[in-house]
Amino acid sequence: xxxxxxxxxxxPLATALSARSLARRAAAAPPELRKKRRPLELLxxxxxxxxxxxxxxTTIGIVYVLGSQSWLFFRSPEVDxxxxxxxxxxxxxxxxxxxxxxVNATMMTTTFxxxxxxxxxxxxxxxxxxxxxxxVRNVLKPILEVLAGIPTVVYGYFAxxxxxxxxxxxxxxxxxxxxxxxxxxxxxxxxxxPLVSSMSEDALSAVPRSLREAAYALGATxxxxxxxxxxxxxxxxxxxxxxxxxxxxxxxxxxVAIAAGAGPAFTxxxxxxxxxxxxxxxxxxxxDLSYDSIDYDSIFAIGLLLFLMTLALNLISRAIMHRFxxxxx
Amino acid sequence: MNKVSKLTxxxxxxxxxxxDAQLKRNLVARHRTGSLWHALFLLxxxxxxxxxxxxxxxxxxxxxxxxxxxxxxxxRELAQDGVPIEELSKEQLIxxxxxxxxxxxxxxxxxEQPLEQRDREELLSxxxxxxxQPKVVQSWSLTDSLLKRHSVEMEAAQKYPSARLEFRxxxxxxxxxxxxxxxxxxxxxxTAILGSLWTIAITILVAFPLGVGAAIYLEEYATxxxxxxxxxxxxxxxxxxxxxxxGMLGLAIFVRALEPFTSGALVGGVxxxxxxxxxxxxxxxxxxxxxxxxxxxVNAQEAIRAVPNSLREAGYALGATxxxxxxHHVxxxxxxxxxxxxxxxxxxxxGETAPLIVVGASTYIVYDPHSPFSKxxxxxxxxxxxxxRPQQEFRNLAAAAVIVLLVLLLTLxxxxxxxxxxxSRRMI
Numbered sequence: 001x002x003x004x005x006x007x008x009x010x011x012p013l014a015t016a017l018s019a020r021s022l023a024r025r026a027a028a029a030p031p032e033l034r035k036k037r038r039p040l041e042l043l044x045x046x047x048x049x050x051x052x053x054x055x056x057x058t059t060i061g062i063v064y065v066l067g068s069q070s071w072l073f074f075r076s077p078e079v080d081x082x083x084x085x086x087x088x089x090x091x092x093x094x095x096x097x098x099x100x101x102x103v104n105a106t107m108m109t110t111t112f113x114x115x116x117x118x119x120x121x122x123x124x125x126x127x128x129x130x131x132x133x134x135x136v137r138n139v140l141k142p143i144l145e146v147l148a149g150i151p152t153v154v155y156g157y158f159a160x161x162x163x164x165x166x167x168x169x170x171x172x173x174x175x176x177x178x179x180x181x182x183x184x185x186x187x188x189x190x191x192x193x194p195l196v197s198s199m200s201e202d203a204l205s206a207v208p209r210s211l212r213e214a215a216y217a218l219g220a221t222x223x224x225x226x227x228x229x230x231x232x233x234x235x236x237x238x239x240x241x242x243x244x245x246x247x248x249x250x251x252x253x254x255x256v257a258i259a260a261g262a263g264p265a266f267t268x269x270x271x272x273x274x275x276x277x278x279x280x281x282x283x284x285x286x287x288d289l290s291y292d293s294i295d296y297d298s299i300f301a302i303g304l305l306l307f308l309m310t311l312a313l314n315l316i317s318r319a320i321m322h323r324f325x326x327x328x329x
Numbered sequence: 330m331n332k333v334s335k336l337t338x339x340x341x342x343x344x345x346x347x348x349d350a351q352l353k354r355n356l357v358a359r360h361r362t363g364s365l366w367h368a369l370f371l372l373x374x375x376x377x378x379x380x381x382x383x384x385x386x387x388x389x390x391x392x393x394x395x396x397x398x399x400x401x402x403x404x405r406e407l408a409q410d411g412v413p414i415e416e417l418s419k420e421q422l423i424x425x426x427x428x429x430x431x432x433x434x435x436x437x438x439x440x441e442q443p444l445e446q447r448d449r450e451e452l453l454s455x456x457x458x459x460x461x462q463p464k465v466v467q468s469w470s471l472t473d474s475l476l477k478r479h480s481v482e483m484e485a486a487q488k489y490p491s492a493r494l495e496f497r498x499x500x501x502x503x504x505x506x507x508x509x510x511x512x513x514x515x516x517x518x519x520t521a522i523l524g525s526l527w528t529i530a531i532t533i534l535v536a537f538p539l540g541v542g543a544a545i546y547l548e549e550y551a552t553x554x555x556x557x558x559x560x561x562x563x564x565x566x567x568x569x570x571x572x573x574x575x576g577m578l579g580l581a582i583f584v585r586a587l588e589p590f591t592s593g594a595l596v597g598g599v600x601x602x603x604x605x606x607x608x609x610x611x612x613x614x615x616x617x618x619x620x621x622x623x624x625x626x627v628n629a630q631e632a633i634r635a636v637p638n639s640l641r642e643a644g645y646a647l648g649a650t651x652x653x654x655x656x657h658h659v660x661x662x663x664x665x666x667x668x669x670x671x672x673x674x675x676x677x678x679x680g681e682t683a684p685l686i687v688v689g690a691s692t693y694i695v696y697d698p699h700s701p702f703s704k705x706x707x708x709x710x711x712x713x714x715x716x717x718r719p720q721q722e723f724r725n726l727a728a729a730a731v732i733v734l735l736v737l738l739l740t741l742x743x744x745x746x747x748x749x750x751x752x753s754r755r756m757i
Contacts, residue, residue: 016594033512040652041652045546045567048550049541049550051543051546052546052547055557055564055623055626056563057568058567061582062575065578065581065582117581120373120376120377123372124368124373127367127374138379140374143378144377146381149738150384151679151681151682151709151738152682152683154682154712155679158383190380221363222363222367223366223367224361225364229557250571251570251573253573254683258717259702278571278573278683281577282687285577296702299577303574306574307571310569311566311570
């Protein structure tokens, strides 16, 4: 009884009621203080946990599928894992499986994409974060978001029907082939620009105002503040953005499938056609593919390599973000 | 004392920044560098905007323009007693078809559906398709059509003396309502649009409950233990896996391993003539669901996290159970954010191409998909296939299909914004 706070005057009825019922209960039996068991609540919680666990199943599925099919591929007599990793000729018809022609093309397109996306992305992030007034930012940011929302197949179309003719007009039709890695890479850079820009801008705007004000107080110009104070302070975030951009470029498929060429070729000439890892997977699986053929198994081996590459890049990006992040109070 | 003040005076004359004049020169140079870089930063953004403009210009340029049309039979010749074919009655059209179309084709057409049972519009389009047989022999871009009309006319007259030059919008009602065809004149995106909608419907039905459920679990129930941390990290990592890998997962799991289910054999039991061993809308929808799930979960988590704790505590204080608090207080408040995130994920799924090609979107189908176990093609896949062909007319079709796709995506996003605004008003 004494535990019930005496609030007479405020809730006279409630207090009276609860006091009476408590008294009655106390007389009959000790109060039931255990948590009531609610099976439905438990069921719901189990269902929700299952929803979360699906993501784990997805990962296990990816690793299992890629791993088991690649195992079949590497076990087959025509394939030698050493040859796979060291030679440069990919001609499944005669049993040559040298991954480097595909990896090389992927690296070519990725390099071109980074040449476009990294400087432009960082520069526009600096502009949006350090120079633009809120009004200007509200106009410019949605434009970048639109750029990010356009399906990649449209970029592929753009690369083939706009960028390639443009390159051929500049460098000559004899030099530039209809399908080439340069065109695909440049357009891929435009696709990735918004990603670099928005991630870098997030990193830049996370730098506290006090750092900028200190720099201004020392007489630094806006540029000096941005380049010598804000960018170094946000370097971990920017680096993470760059690495994530590389990962996106490596895994990008439709642009290279349309514009980079259909047929593996080991070449360092950006104006020649060469098929990337992703482009090869799409072309092979788009045709009539019979299961249990070496072609079918080979795309899973390429997929496994692709998965490992992007996973490694993503993990590095995340690690940099966490390890080297400067925390300001 | 005197010495000290002299020293300060000397120091004042030459500041750490140099002599007065030098300081000024230095400052001017620094500001010049500053404004130069300012311009460069702006230029970077401008390049992005120019790229977007070029992309849109390129699409529009290819979607409209002059075409040179050759016909097998002039429609004028088909006119009966001065009445043009557009105004002929149903019976007259049937006699015309029977007179002009070869016996074999006629038999096939009648087997599909007797001519008498078809309506007038259908017969008229049959007359165009089978008798007039218009054929695009060349097409020009919008820019050429507008600015160099004269040289285009000269070229057309020289190369195709019998052809008629006309302005054509490749996006037109016929294009949207007709199925795919190997003739660019007749091809449409009807099957592709329907395929996209079916696939997306399955994606939403699967991904939305699972995604929101997982987000609720992670935000409301999960304690900070190893298992839950693994789930969270795993979701973040899955978001970075290239979409084509999901396609391969779908190919191995949904198309091959679960074939009895995804081909519809297990569910319907009816062997559908249009299905192809698991390469169905169901497989595609499930694959896309797995693909957008991480994105959806992360967005939903953010929305749930934004609901203030005081609301939950108020609920508990009134004696509500955990689920009652979530269902009646947390979810309604998080709904606008969850919906926005869902629509963003759906737009992503709508534009995905690579995983669907891997899962086995058909290259050529003319029948509407009618169940989740039909063969399918989607708009982006259709665009890819048309782009991959060398003929210019198919490029025009691809551009027109891009416009349809972008309009669909825009509508979807507009719907998201409207829905969000309506819901958030109701909340407050």
